Amino acid sequence: MEDVKKCAVNIAKNGLSVFSAKVDKTPVVRRQNRIVELRTNPQTMADLEIDFSQPQVAGIAINCGPVPNQEKDLECLDIDSPDIASHFLEDLEVTNKELSDKLKGCVEMTPSDGL
16 A cells, blocks of 8 residues: 555645555545545645545545645546447547547556546
8 A cells, every 4th residue: 555655745746636546446445525625725745645545545636626725727538348448549540649648558458448
């Protein structure tokens, strides 16, 4: 779990809002409006230490939407269908080269063989 926590800290140091997630991708710490609050008020390093020390932590969630202290948004494409995912990047290269180039290097496989 220390590796997950270390990665979360590195992501947070790069200006993104992160929080811990369970195997099913739901937040470990559940509180009404927490995700919305974390968009504008990312966790402190002390908060991250507590959040990522919980026993159910299986991964890192990066909060999409406005990036704190920057005039841009973070977006995520989540493709769960393996059939679509297997052709998505190839098709994108042909149809939208600019977006394809932006996505290169930041695509991850999901446990369901999606992207």
